[in-house]
Amino acid sequence: MPASPSPAVRPLDRRTLLKLACATGVPGAWRPGRVLAQPALAGDPFALGVASAPGGAGSVVLWTRIAPQVNAQIARFSLPSTEDYVAARGAWGDAPGKLDVRWELANDEGFRTVVRRGTSEAPAELAHSVHVELDGLAPDRPYWYRFLYGDAVSPVGRTRPMPAPATRLRFALASCQHYEYGYFGAYETMRADDPDFVVFVGDYIYEGGTRADRFRPHPFPSARTLFDYRLRHSLYKLDPALQKMHRHCPWILTWDDHEVSNDYARDVGEDPAVDGAARRRAAYQAYYEHMPLATSALVERFGHVRMYRRLDAGALVTFLVLDDRQYRDRQACQPTGRGGSSMVDDASCPQRRDPARTLLGAEQLTWLRREMLAPRARWTIITQQTAFSRMMRNDRNPRYWTDGWDGYPAERARVLGLINEARPPNPVFLGGDVHTTYVCDVKADFDAPRSPTIATEFCGTSITSPTSLDAKRIAALIEANPHVLFGDAAHRGYLLAELGEKTLSVELRGVEDITQREPKVATIATWIVNDGRPGALRA
Numbered sequence: 001m002p003a004s005p006s007p008a009v010r011p012l013d014r015r016t017l018l019k020l021a022c023a024t025g026v027p028g029a030w031r032p033g034r035v036l037a038q039p040a041l042a043g044d045p046f047a048l049g050v051a052s053a054p055g056g057a058g059s060v061v062l063w064t065r066i067a068p069q070v071n072a073q074i075a076r077f078s079l080p081s082t083e084d085y086v087a088a089r090g091a092w093g094d095a096p097g098k099l100d101v102r103w104e105l106a107n108d109e110g111f112r113t114v115v116r117r118g119t120s121e122a123p124a125e126l127a128h129s130v131h132v133e134l135d136g137l138a139p140d141r142p143y144w145y146r147f148l149y150g151d152a153v154s155p156v157g158r159t160r161p162m163p164a165p166a167t168r169l170r171f172a173l174a175s176c177q178h179y180e181y182g183y184f185g186a187y188e189t190m191r192a193d194d195p196d197f198v199v200f201v202g203d204y205i206y207e208g209g210t211r212a213d214r215f216r217p218h219p220f221p222s223a224r225t226l227f228d229y230r231l232r233h234s235l236y237k238l239d240p241a242l243q244k245m246h247r248h249c250p251w252i253l254t255w256d257d258h259e260v261s262n263d264y265a266r267d268v269g270e271d272p273a274v275d276g277a278a279r280r281r282a283a284y285q286a287y288y289e290h291m292p293l294a295t296s297a298l299v300e301r302f303g304h305v306r307m308y309r310r311l312d313a314g315a316l317v318t319f320l321v322l323d324d325r326q327y328r329d330r331q332a333c334q335p336t337g338r339g340g341s342s343m344v345d346d347a348s349c350p351q352r353r354d355p356a357r358t359l360l361g362a363e364q365l366t367w368l369r370r371e372m373l374a375p376r377a378r379w380t381i382i383t384q385q386t387a388f389s390r391m392m393r394n395d396r397n398p399r400y401w402t403d404g405w406d407g408y409p410a411e412r413a414r415v416l417g418l419i420n421e422a423r424p425p426n427p428v429f430l431g432g433d434v435h436t437t438y439v440c441d442v443k444a445d446f447d448a449p450r451s452p453t454i455a456t457e458f459c460g461t462s463i464t465s466p467t468s469l470d471a472k473r474i475a476a477l478i479e480a481n482p483h484v485l486f487g488d489a490a491h492r493g494y495l496l497a498e499l500g501e502k503t504l505s506v507e508l509r510g511v512e513d514i515t516q517r518e519p520k521v522a523t524i525a526t527w528i529v530n531d532g533r534p535g536a537l538r539a
């Protein structure tokens with residue numbers, strides 16, 4: 001399908017963004033007696049649910065989007081042909097202008113003790129999304145929040161800032177939720193596991209066009225425009241298990257490639273004919289509109305959204321959240337005529353090892369060094385998109401996949417060098433993207449098997465996305481990469497981590513059947529990391 005221009009959405013200038021930041025950040029901004037812009041809307045304004053995320057110390061971001069017609073819109077744009085769909089693009093047809101949305105934060109689920117309330121603007125140019133940024137909250141307790149519009153009251157969400165002091169923390173690691181391959185039923189069990197946070201490391205949506213032979217096909221072509229990405233996020237957010245998981249606890253979010261396009265690097269995707277910069281801008285805007293992201297993340301409108309950041313839970317743990325998509329060089333040795341990744345060997349692709357190539361970008365790497373050198377908590381969890389440890393394939397000769405850290409070995413060596421230099425306490429990498437669970441000892445030098453283990457890695461499987469790996473290929477991969485202690489491609493699911501002062505314990509939770517709304521989930525294995533001893537041990 002040819003690239004289409006973005007629909008006529010007025011870009012925000014910096015003043016508007018600052019105004020929005022102020023409007024959403026002031027508790028009690030709603031003044032009784034002020035006339036609210038709340039025209040009557042047909043349909044449930046809160047059909048997409050609510051969500052929250054922890055911000056800096058004592059702060060949270062609350063999110064909703066006023067989308068009363070979203071079900072009708074999805075039905076309307078479920079048009080029989082691509083031509084009809086493209087002709088309808090741009091006709092979003094939601095409520096016009098800005099809407100005023102009230103919100104409340106309470107100490108209890110029944111809202112008997114409301115501790116903050118206010119009104120925030122939901123501007124049409126941001127798809128009537130609402131981002132409420134609150135700080136000065138008590139770091140040692142949960143809160144409940146809800147939004148109000150006219151007579152409508154949103155579902156209630158539970159949130160909390162990063163806890164302090166903290167001696168224990170439970171979190172789930174998830175990634176890669178492909179709508180078309182199954183229901184997001186893994187979240188039903190995750191909710192029963194009752195984590196304090198979900199750590200989500202990317203592929204929240206998949207941007208691709210539909211395929212009729214999939215389990216849950218959607219009717220849309222590959223997303224290119226703001227309109228397309230809004231529709232795709234809406235479709236995903238309508239999954240009831242996903243909505244409930246957002247209501248259950250705050251999410252620590254970062255993104256990977258499919259929030260924009262497969263294997264994109266900086267602003268270049270697989271298809272060189274598509275205007276990658278415009279597509280990325282549209283995708284970033286829709287992502288912001290559907291996620292509890294602080295307005296301060298918008299560095300240059302939607303041309304640059306800063307996702308890398310540090311989050312502390314008291315003296316227990318520091319999360320360093322990375323973004324390895326936005327600033328990376330293109331994958332090495334790209335096949336002729338297209339962008340994206342491939343499998344390469346050293347003989348045909350010396351470029352892969354070029355020390356000038358970057359994955360994080362110079363600015364983020366400098367930030368990472370500074371954060372690693374700063375005084376820190378007992379555990380250092382580096383939350384990023386893909387498999388960090390070397391995953392060399394050695395079926396014929398050593399080959400490497402160019403999209404993950406294996407495609408940027410010099411950058412990986414720089415990060416390992418930082419760990420050696422800064423010695424952050426108990427470094428643990430979390431990742432996703434490869435739709436396979438891996439537990440790894442992170443080596444100071446992956447090409448020298450006797451080099452010391454300096455960190456630990458847990459790479460989570462997918463919520464639903466498939467893999468072509470099987471047990472035989474996993475076994476071969478482990479043989480070629482002895483630092484990989486465990487691999488499992490058979491299960492979709494998530495990881496459940498219990499972090500204490502002395503031990504990190506990680507349960508690998510496997511879903512039995514992703515075509516069930518409420519599937520059975522079982523623990524496949526449990527691995528632990530002890531304080532002061534890098535590397536994983538089977539429990």
Ligand SMILES: [Fe+2]
Pocket residue numbers: 176177202203258433434435465
């Ligand atoms: Fe994925």
